[in-house]
Amino acid sequence: MPAHLIDGKAIAASIRERLKFDVDSFRLATNRTPKLTAVLVGNDPSSQVYVRNKEQACAKAGIASDIHRLAGSTTQAELLALIAGLNADPCVHGILVQLPLPKHIHETTVLDAINPLKDVDCFHPENVGLLTQGRPRFLPCTPHGVQVLLRESGVAVDGAHVVVLGRSEIVGKPISLMLVQKGETANATVTICHSRTKRLPEITRSADILIAAIGKPEFVTAEMVKPGAIVIDVGINRVDDRLIGDVAFGPVSAIASAITPVPGGVGPMTIAMLLENTLAAAKLQSVAPALLVNR
Numbered sequence: 001m002p003a004h005l006i007d008g009k010a011i012a013a014s015i016r017e018r019l020k021f022d023v024d025s026f027r028l029a030t031n032r033t034p035k036l037t038a039v040l041v042g043n044d045p046s047s048q049v050y051v052r053n054k055e056q057a058c059a060k061a062g063i064a065s066d067i068h069r070l071a072g073s074t075t076q077a078e079l080l081a082l083i084a085g086l087n088a089d090p091c092v093h094g095i096l097v098q099l100p101l102p103k104h105i106h107e108t109t110v111l112d113a114i115n116p117l118k119d120v121d122c123f124h125p126e127n128v129g130l131l132t133q134g135r136p137r138f139l140p141c142t143p144h145g146v147q148v149l150l151r152e153s154g155v156a157v158d159g160a161h162v163v164v165l166g167r168s169e170i171v172g173k174p175i176s177l178m179l180v181q182k183g184e185t186a187n188a189t190v191t192i193c194h195s196r197t198k199r200l201p202e203i204t205r206s207a208d209i210l211i212a213a214i215g216k217p218e219f220v221t222a223e224m225v226k227p228g229a230i231v232i233d234v235g236i237n238r239v240d241d242r243l244i245g246d247v248a249f250g251p252v253s254a255i256a257s258a259i260t261p262v263p264g265g266v267g268p269m270t271i272a273m274l275l276e277n278t279l280a281a282a283k284l285q286s287v288a289p290a291l292l293v294n295r
């Protein structure tokens with residue numbers, strides 16, 4: 001029997017519908033509109049599409065947004081000065097610096113400069129630390145999107161063996177941490193695999209839930225998947241103008257019990273979670289504005 005298709009687009013749409021209501025309630029209660037500011041440096045075509053999609057999603061949810069489009073030649077000092085201004089602007093609740101940045105800019109220095117209360121990506125070390133200790137301020141968008149997809153699809157994560165392919169700061173590391181922790185849609189036994197992992201197919205075949213986040217088109221073949229496994233494909237690889245996941249969808253969907261498509265799986269969830277974080281940031285700053293000072 002072919003795998004059940006986990007419809008991220010539909011799940012994200014229902015989350016965004018509910019969020020719109022929550023944004024309206026927040027505006028009525030506080031007379032403030034949550035605002036996300038995105039910063040895009042250079043003209044990477046994929047980044048331009050992502051940032052535009054985020055802007056459109058904000059508009060539909062009633063969240064204000066703007067985009068600072070900077071030339072690829074922007075210096076690190078200029079970017080840091082912009083971030084300092086956004087940190088100090090009480091109308092801006094969430095700041096997102098679109099990655100990747102041009103090579104001459106030190107990514108970590110820039111991400112560390114974002115006020116942690118406005119860090120809707122959850123990339124700041126203070127927020128990563130809180131997440132690691134199981135007391136998150138924000139949840140990172142793509143990992144949280146994966147967790148919600150598992151929850152909404154009724155997947156039993158408690159006690160399951162989750163194999164995560166990829167150890168990136170954006171997806172692999174945080175999703176592993178979130179699923180191993182105590183809590184709902186968590187309590188898993190997690191194995192993290194990466195480019196140096198030996199006997200990879202043997203490990204992936206032992207996964208009840210396989211999460212592919214390695215950025216290699218169709219890397220996961222049917223031979224690497226246990227029959228009946230749940231397969232979550234985080235990959236978005238542009239090949240000849242088509243979007244291809246990290247999983248060979250056709251053959252893998254013939255043996256998995258459930259699978260996410262690309263596009264229409266994890267991608268829409270990332271944006272929905274970003275909107276949620278922007279509202280959360282606005283709420284946080286409205287109850288504790290003093291925390292913003294001297295950061």
Ligand code: GUN
Pocket residue numbers: 096097098099100121141142170
């Ligand atoms: N580039 C690819 N994914 C992301 C993301 O989740 N956040 C940011 N800021 N940049 C990205």
